[in-house]
Amino acid sequence: xxxxxxxLDFFRQGASLSQQLADQxxxxxxxxxSDPELSKAIGIILVLxxxxxxxxxxxxxxxLAILDVQRKAAFATSEKVNEITKxxxxxxxxxxxxxxx
Numbered sequence: 001x002x003x004x005x006x007x008l009d010f011f012r013q014g015a016s017l018s019q020q021l022a023d024q025x026x027x028x029x030x031x032x033x034s035d036p037e038l039s040k041a042i043g044i045i046l047v048l049x050x051x052x053x054x055x056x057x058x059x060x061x062x063x064l065a066i067l068d069v070q071r072k073a074a075f076a077t078s079e080k081v082n083e084i085t086k087x088x089x090x091x092x093x094x095x096x097x098x099x100x101x
Contacts, residue, residue: 034081035074042067 022028027046031039045064048054075081076089 030068031071033071033075034078035071038067038071038074042071 027043031043033039042064045060049056049060054060076086
């Protein structure tokens with residue numbers, strides 16, 4: 001059975017790698033979530049705007065905002081997201097919270 005420290009290292013490494021990927025290609029921050037269809041729709045619209053096939057106007061901004069909130073809602077309510085994560089989403093970090101690091 002792995003030690004707790006190695007589990008923590010594994011999760012930190014995974015988080016670090018995903019953060020590096022998102023830093024290299026910012027679209028990942030707009031696509032990450034729990035509903036693939038919503039993420040695909042957002043990605044397609046972003047590509048069409050980037051390639052100047054769609055205009056980035058109020059209509060496309062509204063459509064992206066609606067899809068984005070659906071993506072966030074799907075993640076926040078997913079059965080794959082545990083209760084601790086959901087509680088953390090409801091109570092964002094503040095300066096008064098201390099972390100053991």
